[in-house]
Amino acid sequence: MNNTIETILNHRSIRSFTDQLLTADEIDILVKSAQAASTSSYVQAYSIIGVSDPEKKRELSVLAGNQPYVENNGHFFVFCADLHRHQKLAEEKGVNISELLENTEMFMVGLIDAALAAQNMSIAAESMGLGICYIGGIRNELDKVTEVLQTPDHVLPLFGLAVGHPANLSGKKPRLPKQAVYHENTYNGNADDFRETMNAYDQTISDYYRERTNGKREETWSEQILNFMKQKPRTYLNDYVKEKGFNKN
């Protein structure tokens, strides 16, 4: 196993950072790494906003559901789907491509491009001994996030990435068994296989929590998922992304 794969397999989200800020050189190599990711048809349909202003970090931290590691970290990045550049190029040429830019396909392209770039940055950071945590919580109140970051139409903040020097190492949470995620040639929708896999995984997760909390937690993955699904959903997003020029047709 090479170093890179060791880094990848050793991933755990870090939610507690020292107050050491990233250097300009570190930020530079992280952004370069992000940019090196594949991009659909070379469109590079994303942007990254690096947030260092303490006031903005505090605001984002509150908006993301009072997560302190959004404020306290080495640097905070926000990844956005971005078709603003493409819109501007078209405008300059007097071409109207709004209908195309605003369709579901381009929404998907923006999300996928941004996520590929973010994961490159994450692996690069972890290879440098830094820790990372994705922050989906910025989708709680995107109207306010777009105000803080002053993003124009055709730019949609998707998630944050907190990066920094780890203060505490968290545990590595067990993933679904391979056979639940990896299918050969066709999707295996067999109900018995599903139940068997879920039983085994639920046991693994329950054991994992019990061990790490001296028996205080012992919920299964199934229980967690069903609880998660009962949370307040971000139902405003359907309208919101359309307002910003995405996913309209």
Add this chain to the structure above:
Amino acid sequence: MNNTIETILNHRSIRSFTDQLLTADEIDILVKSAQAASTSSYVQAYSIIGVSDPEKKRELSVLAGNQPYVENNGHFFVFCADLHRHQKLAEEKGVNISELLENTEMFMVGLIDAALAAQNMSIAAESMGLGICYIGGIRNELDKVTEVLQTPDHVLPLFGLAVGHPANLSGKKPRLPKQAVYHENTYNGNADDFRETMNAYDQTISDYYRERTNGKREETWSEQILNFMKQKPRTYLNDYVKEKGFNKN
């Protein structure tokens, strides 16, 4: 610069592979690497379908727009957004979570989770000396792709990933200048900065093609993007993803 960052920065899409197939161990480590990626609220909302059946690879290659490297590679993976497991868990408990599963937020979660996993697999593959190419072309005709792969509702194939031993190294395409993609604290929407950056980048790309093709190609990035935007858009996707249970509300 460490090995991992070297691997990341050295990425180029490979579109020509030898006929050497990946071994079961290689596939296993690639899937493990994919699974180690971050996942939104631990939902793991994706699946990977590994395609080795030559007939299926041929079919997918045609559906993806006759791209020969979809058929000829070491292994072909299809990454899907997958909320089928969550739907099944809810059904077993007699809980109705369809409205939640089918909203735009969960569509975004599925896309982001799948893309993070795919990029982990890509970096792992490249660190092993393998080449990769993302195949967005499978979104040309998703109705037929879902037939080939027999994916149920709440599973949406997003893109393919061709992996294999490179037969030819392609060039490393220059990315947008950092200042076009990376913003500090707020989004820089300044029109003069945009034009200046685009002029420089268009020159870079034009030079890149001219050098590599002995002057036969010399188009700029702006020209490529505007041509791309004139292509037949995948307008059916808006309805199609809804039919499959995504992005409905």
